[in-house]
């Protein structure tokens with residue numbers, strides 16, 4: 582089913598402080614409490630909050646309904662009103678405005694950022710579409726690994742500067758601007774390979790750094806140039822780049838806004854592999870995705886989970902965590918299938934359970 586992602590709704594309204602009560606009512610506090618017991622006040626407050634929440638939910642439902650209608654209207658394939666939009670026929674790919682979605686190899690889903698006029702600048706609707714496509718791949722029973730790429734000229738030239746320019750602090754803060762970018766790291770359990778060619782700047786670099794495996798061309802142009810715009814990385818760049826290249830290099834890159842090449846990215850451990858051309862990059866990334874898709878989904882998910890834990894835990898806790906997950910896999914069928922196949926010199930026929 583196609584998931585329509587809607588950003589975080591506004592937080593519930595805060596309750597008025599006790600200081601507001603005398604202002605709301607001109608009677609003295611004692612008299613007020615006698616006439617208006619405190620329990621009754623909280624009941625009233627609850628009802629007001631409930632009503633506001635209901636209105637927020639109605640607004641959310643309206644947005645969902647409008648998006649769903651738009652999805653159905655713009656679909657090139659005639660869809661029955663009751664037919665689910667399934668990932669198998671990729672009906673979604675024809676509906677998206679800023680991304681292309683395909684299944685180029687068995688078990689491999691591909692998302693191509695497709696906003697060429699703005700060098701794939703990551704505006705909010707693009708991120709919403711990306712999250713929607715990733716959710717579809719996450720829930721798909723046929724997709725085991727995902728490739729995220731852009732064009733030969735640009736993976737992504739950053740967050741959309743024109744969208745950000747007029748934002749105020751309170752808008753950014755209260756609407757949790759950029760938080761939905763993290764869906765990629767919090768919701769996606771299947772491996773994601775980023776194939777980077779051309780510009781991967783600011784948010785583009787950060788998006789690539791969120792992937793599980795990063796491949797790039799030798800001439801790819803990475804960087805965190807936010808300092809030149811009077812701001813700082815906002816989608817994890819100061820954290821992930823620092824973990825990847827170390828504090829000294831990250832500090833230099835972020836404070837100067839200088840770019841670094843794909844070749845350097847590979848040398849410094851940001852990229853796992855570097856390729857001579859865009860074609861070789863895509864072919865190499867697809868081959869890796871296909872290899873991963875050929876393994877047990879249970880084991881692949883567990884492997885991704887434990888490697889990611891290494892970024893959050895200390896060594897001792899991390900090793901302990903790994904051992905627990907390793908023990909848990911003795912409860913999977915695929916551990917039995919894999920080890921039996923090895924002993925019998927056969928190819929494992931995974932059950933993915």
Ligand code: CAA
Pocket residue numbers: 698699700702703738739740741742743759780782783784785787806807810813814815816818
């Ligand atoms: N946001 C919005 N539009 C962008 C963009 C961005 N990040 N990057 C490029 N574009 C647009 C340009 O405005 C231009 O549009 P118009 O034709 O309508 O003017 C179009 O893409 C092509 O760009 P250029 O003409 O500039 O192409 P170029 O080849 O001369 O230069 C470039 C390419 C070096 C990538 C240059 O476009 C550039 O410096 N872009 C901005 C890079 C940047 O600063 N990124 C960080 C953004 S902030 C951020 O990402 C914050 C965060 O942490 C989340």
